[in-house]
Amino acid sequence: MNAWACFLKMDLYIALIHHPVVNKKGDVICSAITNLDLHDIARAARTYGVKGYYVVNPLEDQKILAGQIIKHWTDGSGGTVNPARKEAFGIVRLTDSLEETLEQIRQETSSQVHIVATSARESEKSLSFAEMKEKLPHLDCVLLLFGTAWGLSDEVIDMADYLLEPITGPGEYNHLSVRSAVTVILDRLVTGCRS
Amino acid sequence: MNAWACFLKMDLYIALIHHPVVNKKGDVICSAITNLDLHDIARAARTYGVKGYYVVNPLEDQKILAGQIIKHWTDGSGGTVNPARKEAFGIVRLTDSLEETLEQIRQETSSQVHIVATSARESEKSLSFAEMKEKLPHLDCVLLLFGTAWGLSDEVIDMADYLLEPITGPGEYNHLSVRSAVTVILDRLVTGCRS
Numbered sequence: 002m003n004a005w006a007c008f009l010k011m012d013l014y015i016a017l018i019h020h021p022v023v024n025k026k027g028d029v030i031c032s033a034i035t036n037l038d039l040h041d042i043a044r045a046a047r048t049y050g051v052k053g054y055y056v057v058n059p060l061e062d063q064k065i066l067a068g069q070i071i072k073h074w075t076d077g078s079g080g081t082v083n084p085a086r087k088e089a090f091g092i093v094r095l096t097d098s099l100e101e102t103l104e105q106i107r108q109e110t111s112s113q114v115h116i117v118a119t120s121a122r123e124s125e126k127s128l129s130f131a132e133m134k135e136k137l138p139h140l141d142c143v144l145l146l147f148g149t150a151w152g153l154s155d156e157v158i159d160m161a162d163y164l165l166e167p168i169t170g171p172g173e174y175n176h177l178s179v180r181s182a183v184t185v186i187l188d189r190l191v192t193g194c195r196s
Numbered sequence: 197m198n199a200w201a202c203f204l205k206m207d208l209y210i211a212l213i214h215h216p217v218v219n220k221k222g223d224v225i226c227s228a229i230t231n232l233d234l235h236d237i238a239r240a241a242r243t244y245g246v247k248g249y250y251v252v253n254p255l256e257d258q259k260i261l262a263g264q265i266i267k268h269w270t271d272g273s274g275g276t277v278n279p280a281r282k283e284a285f286g287i288v289r290l291t292d293s294l295e296e297t298l299e300q301i302r303q304e305t306s307s308q309v310h311i312v313a314t315s316a317r318e319s320e321k322s323l324s325f326a327e328m329k330e331k332l333p334h335l336d337c338v339l340l341l342f343g344t345a346w347g348l349s350d351e352v353i354d355m356a357d358y359l360l361e362p363i364t365g366p367g368e369y370n371h372l373s374v375r376s377a378v379t380v381i382l383d384r385l386v387t388g389c390r391s
Binding site for chain 2: 037040041044045047048049050085086088089168169170171172174175176177178180181184185187188189191192
């Protein structure tokens with residue numbers, strides 16, 4: 002048994018938002034779905050007991066592309082060759098918006114859905130990981146939001162109940178890929194809690 | 197200041213091994229370098245204060261390809277457009293073997309280089325993260341080894357001073373991408389140490 006582990010009882014969902022996010026200049030845009038975001042984040046989500054990994058993008062051609070990739074790994078030959086990958090892709094779901102994501106989660110749970118936004122930017126509103134971990138045992142259902150491109154738009158952050166502090170190491174550099182950031186945030190919140 | 201942080205004084209290096217690693221059947225192979233392993237792992241390494249990220253592959257064509265990618269982000273237009281990525285790629289180094297990697301590190305340090313292998317497979321020899329974290333303050337220089345494909349060969353694991361336990365979440369599923377695994381292991385070892 003992993004001595005590092007300390008498991009939470011909550012229903013945990015994550016969403017990777019492609020719209021509305023901001024670009025380098027701060028303009029609100031819709032970003033493209035990437036293959037590795039599907040694979041790496043599905044594998045991390047499955048590892049940390051996430052119930053559903055929502056890939057949020059309103060563009061029809063993007064959803065068709067992502068749907069084909071997901072199908073290859075769930076119903077297609079990919080899943081036959083690699084059953085572990087099939088298991089990971091089994092929790093991936095496509096939605097048009099954060100609102101549709103919340104509707105789908107509410108159909109699965111009678112608990113209040115608490116939205117936790119993440120950001121690589123400092124904010125006075127941010128909770129530290131320690132503060133967030135103190136709150137988690139009291140929450141039955143949590144949806145963690147991750148932004149692609151240059152991050153979640155203010156509109157999305159304003160919809161959240163909580164905003165989590167950026168991930169930093171020993172220095173000021175905080176430019177992790179979203180794939181790495183999702184995994185570290187899940188690891189910090191779901192395991193590693195020795196209190 | 198991030199309340200989560202607790203910084204180690206050691207010189208930390210990482211190596212992503214493409215040979216010798218094993219395939220699905222357990223045969224020793226040489227795997228291919230992938231673009232995202234360069235990007236995501238360089239960004240994670242830079243975030244957590246790693247001094248050098250070694251990409252280990254003996255194949256000349258693979259090293260040429262990786263060298264072109266690295267150059268694009270250090271000396272080329274990629275680095276001009278994205279200075280944060282330039283900074284991450286500044287610590288990436290190409291070597292033929294673990295032996296050459298050790299030689300290069302020894303040219304930078306007068307300390308003993310302690311090799312820590314990682315694996316997704318359980319082993320009686322594995323140290324838990326808690327045990328490894330107790331040792332780290334006493335080590336001046338550490339090289340963490342990560343395997344591509346189906347993991348490091350026994351030959352490489354036997355060369356290591358320590359073997360770290362696999363990353364697990366609440367369940368048995370432990371199929372993180374190497375990109376995610378590197379980031380979580382760095383986060384667990386470099387930060388998050390509240391003892």
